[in-house]
Amino acid sequence: MACRIAVAGVNGRMGRVLVEATVQNPDTILGAALVRQGSPLVGQDAGQLAGVGILNCAIDDDLSRVSSDFDVLIDFTSIDATLENLAVCRAQHRAMVIGTTGFSAEQKVMLSEAGQDIPLVFAPNMSIGVNVLLGVVAQTARLLGEGYDVEIIEAHHRHKVDAPSGTALRLGEAVAEAYDRDLAEVAVYGREGHTGARDPQTIGFATVRGGDVVGDHTVLFAGIGERIELTHKASSRMTFAQGAVRAATWLKNQPPGLYDMQDVLGLK
Ligand SMILES: NC(=O)C1=CN([C@@H]2O[C@H](COP(=O)(O)OP(=O)(O)OC[C@H]3O[C@@H](n4cnc5c(N)ncnc54)[C@H](OP(=O)(O)O)[C@@H]3O)[C@@H](O)[C@H]2O)C=CC1
Ligand SMILES: O=C(O)C1=N[C@H](C(=O)O)C[C@H](O)C1
Numbered sequence: 001m002a003c004r005i006a007v008a009g010v011n012g013r014m015g016r017v018l019v020e021a022t023v024q025n026p027d028t029i030l031g032a033a034l035v036r037q038g039s040p041l042v043g044q045d046a047g048q049l050a051g052v053g054i055l056n057c058a059i060d061d062d063l064s065r066v067s068s069d070f071d072v073l074i075d076f077t078s079i080d081a082t083l084e085n086l087a088v089c090r091a092q093h094r095a096m097v098i099g100t101t102g103f104s105a106e107q108k109v110m111l112s113e114a115g116q117d118i119p120l121v122f123a124p125n126m127s128i129g130v131n132v133l134l135g136v137v138a139q140t141a142r143l144l145g146e147g148y149d150v151e152i153i154e155a156h157h158r159h160k161v162d163a164p165s166g167t168a169l170r171l172g173e174a175v176a177e178a179y180d181r182d183l184a185e186v187a188v189y190g191r192e193g194h195t196g197a198r199d200p201q202t203i204g205f206a207t208v209r210g211g212d213v214v215g216d217h218t219v220l221f222a223g224i225g226e227r228i229e230l231t232h233k234a235s236s237r238m239t240f241a242q243g244a245v246r247a248a249t250w251l252k253n254q255p256p257g258l259y260d261m262q263d264v265l266g267l268k
Contacts, residue, residue: 003249004031006070008085010046010059011035013159014076014099014237019050021241022074027249030057031070036081037061067092072248076100076240078161079107086114095119095254097247099126099240101166105184115258119251123261124166126243129232130217131261134174137219137230141178144228148221149198150175155208155216163207164189167217172203175219 005022009015010033022028033046039061047055060066063073063085073089075082076099089096098111101124111122125131141150152175154168164172169183176183181201188204198204215234220227234240247264262268 002029003027003072003252004029004070005245005248006030006032006034006063006066006073007046008034008063008073008075008081009036009077011039011041011049012076014240016050017237017241018074018076018244019046019055020052021238021245023047023052023055025242025245025249028245030055032063032066033057033059034063034066034085035059035061063088064092067094071095071252072097074099074244074248076244079103083107083110086111090114090117093118095248095251096121097126097244097251098122099124099244102162112258116256118256119254119259120257121247121251121259121261121264123243123247124170125215125240126247126261127232127234127239128243128265129234129239130167131243131265131267133217133219133230133232134171134262135267137171138174138178140219140221140228140230141175144221144223146179146200148223148228149200149202149204151204151206151220151222153206153208153216153218153220155210155213157213158210160209163209164205165207165215165217167215168205168207171217171219172205175203 005028007018022030035041041059042061044059046057072095074097082100152168154165172183186202188202218231220229250264
C-alpha cells in the first residue's frame with residue numbers, strides 16, 4: 001500500500017519540492033499538507049500551490065485534524081513548528097521525517113525521547129551525496145591521522161536563518177569522532193581580530209551566505225605541503241526532497257526509534 005505523506009510548511013522552499021517529490025515517487029501519495037495557523041492558503045489545493053496540478057488535497061492549518069490522513073509527516077520548517085508537530089505526532093502515533101536544522105543539544109534530547117514512542121528520521125541533510133561524504137570524511141581523518149588542520153566551509157542562500165548549517169555541524173561531528181575529540185570542546189565558529197596561532201586540535205567553521213546557493217559544503221584537511229578538500233555541492237532542493245520521501249517509505253515499516261539517513265541508506 002502506498003505510504004501516505006503529510007508535508008508541513010507546504011508553502012516553504014522545501015515544502016513545495018517535497019510535494020513534487022511525493023507525487024513523483026510511485027510508492028507515495030500526498031495525504032495532507034500543512035501551513036501556519038491562520039494562513040490565507042488554508043483550503044487551497046496543495047498540488048496547485050506546488051505547481052504539479054490538482055491533487056485534491058486541501059491545505060490545512062491543524063495537524064491533529066488531519067492525523068488520520070497520513071502515515072508519515074515530513075517536516076522541513078522551523079524549530080518551533082517542528083517541536084509542536086512532534087508533540088502532535090507523538091500523541092497521535094504518527095511517524096515523522098525531520099529535516100529542520102538549528103536545534104540545540106537540549107532540543108535534540110527531546111527528539112530522542114520522542115523516538116521512544118514513534119519512528120523518527122532526523123538528518124540535517126537528506127541527500128545521498130552528503131551521507132556518503134560523512135563516511136568519506138571520517139575515513140580520511142582516520143587515514144591521515146593527526147597533523148592536519150580541519151576546517152569546514154559552508155555556503156547557503158541569503159534566506160538561511162541558522163549558522164553553521166546542520167550539515168556542517170554533522171560533518172564536524174564525524175571528524176571529531178574519528179579523531180576521538182569532543183566537537184563541543186574543539187569547535188571554533190569564525191575568527192576575528194588577534195586570534196593567536198591555530199590550535200591543532202580545533203575544528204574550524206566558516207559560513208558564507210548569499211544569493212540562491214542551494215548548499216555547498218567543503219571539509220578541508222590542511223597539512224604541511226599538501227591539503228585535501230572534500231566538497232559536496234547541491235544544485236537542486238529535489239535531492240533533499242527525494243531523500244526525505246525515501247526516508248518516509250523506509251520509516252513506515254520501522255519500530256519506534258530515532259534514526260538518521262545513514263540508517264535509511266544502509267550506510268552504517
Ligand atoms: N535536512 C535537509 O536535507 C534540509 C534541511 N533544510 C532545513 O529545512 C528548514 C526549512 O528550510 P526552507 O524550506 O528553506 O525554509 P522556508 O522558510 O522556505 O520554509 C519554512 C516553512 O516552515 C513554515 N513555518 C516556519 N515557522 C513556522 C511556525 N512557527 N509555524 C508554522 N509554520 C512555520 C513556513 O511558513 P511561513 O511561510 O508561513 O513562515 C514555511 O512554510 C530549515 O531548517 C533548513 O535548514 C533545508 C534543506 C535541506
Ligand atoms: O537551509 C538550507 O537551505 C539547507 N539546510 C541544510 C543544513 O542546514 O545543513 C541542508 C542543506 O544544505 C540546505
